[in-house]
Amino acid sequence: MPIVKILSEFFGNEQARDLQWRLKHGGYEAARKAFREMQPDEVTQEVIKANLRGLGGAGFPTGRKWTFVPKDSDKPTYLAVNCDEAEPGTFKDRYIVEWDPHRLIEGIIICSYAVAIHTAYVYIRGEYVRPYERLQKAIDEAYEAGILGKNVLGNNFQLDVFTHRGAGAYICGEETGLLESLEGKKGWPRLKPPFPALVGAFGCPTVINNVETLSHLPKIIEKGGQWFADLGVERSGGTRLFALSGCVNKPGVYELPAGTPFRELIYEHGGGILDGKELKAIIPGGTSAAVLSADQVDLPMDFDTLAKVKSMAGSGAVIIMDEDVCMVKALHNIQNFFAHESCGQCTPCREGTSWVYRILSRIVEGKGSPSDVETLRGLNQNMSGTSICALCEGASMALGSFLEKFGDEFDYYAKYGRSYVEDARKGAVAV
């Protein structure tokens, strides 16, 4: 199949950030088409037909999510654009915002038209200074050109887009943590239900979508939902941006059809494993996803397949580990992240993530004992299915899968105080 570039069409092209250039290259044509030829509901139907799934991590069908917004509400409906991009290994939304911000703005317009939204907030990761500047500039230009504001693209439709910069918290990417933060509060995830489609920002119905999800909309409207659906697999249409990192020769962002096998991403596009080493493990969708072993390299990268093997496609962040990676140290690093980023609201996550991290720290310092691994297994059980949001679930998925697939390395480290992988490299494995 020829490689279709939707989102990455203009990556690397300095001119694409410029509104005038972008207008000459298809910019805002799909939005114009939607206004001209389609009823709002038809836009939503097209998106449903496209099998577009949420690319922020959860993979929820996008068009269906929009239909949950009540049509008869006397309150305004808001759009919250999730550009918090903080899942370790994920760096694809920044490419869109840095190289092609008008694609996102056009997506925002299309979604807003479909759901009758007149105010959109882009919640952007605080550390993303350059992406923020580029996006803000593009928004300003769009206002000046009459693309945003009182009469969007000359139509009787008002849309205002505001950027809101985060202050450096992973949890503000969780959709209700994001809403709290947007409202000026501490980013503590809310209890659900009610879901944001009913009660979201400022108590009003709210659509929350990821940057990449929304950026797909222009092409879907231009070429039709069926065209998009056909690019992907059965229940996941189109392409997605895979952020490839770790022990590969050519890390980077690759746009590939949903359902492409890991092998193709790693060996054809990523140039294979660094220094020609053996593949050991793959984290398929950000560190919250369960780790896969090398023998799972032929699995297709799509939401349903990976869910079946108890992992997840998540944010499309693929992290590669080769034979020399010590899985104990890798997990130690990952759990450091979760302990640091737990918002601290609910008991199992606040106490569990920090406890797990400290046990792993002790093991890595050579002060572990065999019972520690048992304790980790127990804690993992207690952290699963008991928390308010999915952060704890993610920490537990990572922990559980590392212990399940690489348990021997943990037992060894806890028992001898040294890394099995490093001992093996030196030919000094204890027996």
Place this chain on the structure above:
Amino acid sequence: MPTLTIDGQEITVEAGIPVIEAAKRLGIYIPRYCYHPGLSLAGSCRMCLVEIENMPVLQISCYTRVQDEMKVVTDSEKVRVARRAMLEFLLSEHPLDCPVCDQSGECDLQNFYMEYGRYDSRFAENKVKKKKAFPIGPHVMLDQERCILCTRCVRFTEEVSKSNELGVLNRGSHSVIDLYDDKTLDNPYSGNVIDICPVGALTEREFRFQCRVWYLDTQESICNGCSRGCNISLHYNATARTYKAGGKRVMRVKPRYNPEVNQWWICDDGRFGYEFIDQNRIEFPYIRTDSDLEMSTWEEALQKASGAISGALETVGPEGVGIIVSPQLSNEDLLIVKRLFVEELGISNLALKNPWQKPGYEDDFLIKADRNPNTQGAEKIGFKGDAKAILEKAAEGKIKVLYIFWHGFEDDEAAELLGKADFVIFHGVNWNGSAEAADVVLPGVTHAEKDGTFTSFEGRIQRFNQALLPIEEARNDIEILLDLAGKLGYAIEISGEQAFEEWQGLTHEALGEHGTATTSEAPTEA
């Protein structure tokens, strides 16, 4: 109305209530830390997890609403495992402070650990250090290490006191409860956070290290701090006036739930205003000899008082005697006062209020400007008017004997008038200007030392019960009055409760747990 099954028992409840409340109606107490019926839902402690049929994972029963045909299990193995897990998480960082912690004995960490925990500790890490034992306001100490971050205190300051002093700072296991910059926990309701804190993180400065809670007895009472009539419990040490506590018997005051009056709360004035019960008390009867007040026997004091009253009645008649009652007296006390002085002796120089007392702070929550618990009751029984006219008559010599209950006339003008009175009988509990100026001092008792009722500003009659014996030689006020009546030649045989029944047509018992609106007619002229 949905009908659901909880642990095999069927119950029908109104729609929309949480499962945790439905369970309570069946007598099933689901353990909880963050849930408090008077606060918004946090759903964060994860202690109240229960099993609900057809749900893939355990659900929190504080947030889950009842539904028709719902099947809930609150005590399965799966639930107990989860509770144990949450306790283990909460206790993993918890300091081993119980031996020196005031909460010990009434701590929900201890309680639920004994019920659901009982595991061997597997926490081998160093505990996170946080700030210990520092005052965050005039009445409250915070120990961040003991805090389990249930956020009840934060929600209280946001939703009930609406003063927003407290918040959760930092993130993850470094989260702490603390004051926001430039704030102190000094709102008029600050003490309530101590009650709702399920552990020993927020403790009462006044109570700290005074007494172990298992040495305390409790009695149901009504706050005498203002006319709201908040329901309280007196926590007292019955055994002795302990050396350690500086002679205090009442050790602390806690709010008692009354949905119609104060819900779960009381104000700080009420909570910390109990010291008059044990301090500055008039412990013995006194009579004036020459210019000094000297301790006397009851016989002597009552003889002297009755002699003076009889004398005035004989020489001047009923106009020769003035009675200033107090809105701190119970309805029963006041009914006996009325019976003796008004109905039997025909006295009409009556007053209730101290016009020199400035009205207090008032808000739209609990605190009322009238700092007396029974102004309504006194008025309904027939006492009204302010004391100034009576004091003036006494100063002019028209009133020969002045009988003053409780009021301390200490304002310059009042003291001057009082100084000119011929003969003053003071009947009250604490030393004050009126007592010091009196010719006979009769020590009565506080509401902690007797049974009775107060009528709140809304007309709600509520019972309070005796917790303590009268201090030293002090006597129940009704006994004093009946004795005095005897000395004056009137054998009145009636108890306070009988008088109440005659007045209201109700027994004390019939007032029920939450009191009842008064049924009597408009104030009778006395």
